[in-house]
Amino acid sequence: MTDASSRMDRVLDLLRDPPAEPDVSAGYLDLLGPSAKPSPSLAQSAMQSAFLPQIYERVWRPIGFNLAKGWPIGPDTATEHAMARDWLGLSHPGYAARPPATVLDVACGPGNVTRALAQGVGRDGLVIGLDASQTMLTRAVADSTGDEIRYVRGDAVDLPFSDASFDAVCCFGALYLFDDPWTAVDGMTRVLKPGGRLVILTSRRPGPLPAARFGTALLRRTTGFTVFGDREITSALSARGFTSIRQRRYPLMQMVGARRP
Template identity: 40%
Template sequence: MSSIAQRMMGNPVFSQVYERAWRPLFTRGFSLGASDTADYDRALRAYLARPGERTVLDIACGPGNYSADASRGLTGDGRYIGIDFSASMLAQAVRDNSADRVAFLRGDAHRLPFADGTFDTVLCLAALYLIPDPLPVLDEMARVCAPGGEAIVFTTSRTSIAALPGADALTALSGLRIFGVREITERFAALGMEHVEQTVTGVGQFVHARRPAE
């Protein structure tokens, strides 16, 4: 049986309001009403928009929230590909975010349809906590990351209010997973990723890691 969150992500009406209304409110909630997460998100978007010939994979891209930023500075053969399991989210992405160098694909994050070392940048932003059995998704991110490439994750973190009694019951009901503070970083390190950096914002965390260059 699918969770409440999974059913919402597959709902065409929710797909339409997600980017403009729900996601900004939800992102602010990660900082418990403060602006930390939103501030880091703006910095991340600016970083993704830097000029360069990169291949970018956005896992669980939803309606294409980061597609404009991640594709804006691409040069040469640079391409952005967004992949999501929700047909309604992808339909919204195509309607709102189609552009040169941008493509959207339906697929399973546990079995990415790409060869090893394909992408310079691999993203999974504000989505990992919704994916059933999410840790193997990190394995796939590391697998398709090119030598010298980067993996970037934004997800939940078991800090502050997320560690209070009853939080687990609430997240189990909703389908949202709260990750341990070191759960993501240790998984990336075990996969051989380097320079694993973590920034915690309220009950959220941004993690950046690199695959060793050959």
């Protein structure tokens, strides 16, 4: 067994249906294979390109997300990462470690949030970044050194993990890309342990005005990008039994956190 494959043992233990011959040749566990195609929306296609992962973390994300969060008033990237660790009940770098946590970062892209979460999982903790894009994951593997980080190529809308596998699940900057976001939320709920925490950072419709509704419906039809209303995510979590639901609203984004009963 190669080094890369032996380091995947903990991931394989968490899978609902582990492959007989795991493909870890690219440095991540590939559960989709060469023929798998993501949904062909415009927004999804951009995520599969070779170019975007090269500029995503340093240029695309800070500019796009910070503006959407209301820069300079909204939280910058470091604050957003600290909020994620806090809302997920993880440790903060430099503070006394909490018990080791097993965390799933859904649609991890190039691993930017995965690495921030890894700072809070503690000794012997584990954070798994899952994404469908080979180019994003290649970048994630190249940029991540910590032994507490593993990457899986899989579908966020059909999570490959067993029920109640994770202490915490994070899904930042991706729910709006999924063809079926509510099935994805069902999956995130399923893989959380009772008492486990979920945090989602996603789009926000700027207001209830008909023009905003029309614009976001048009966006969804033309690009596959979904814009969520202020109460859509919180209500969806409440309907699934989540408690301690909290929300921060920014001009074009929202962060929602909750605890699974």
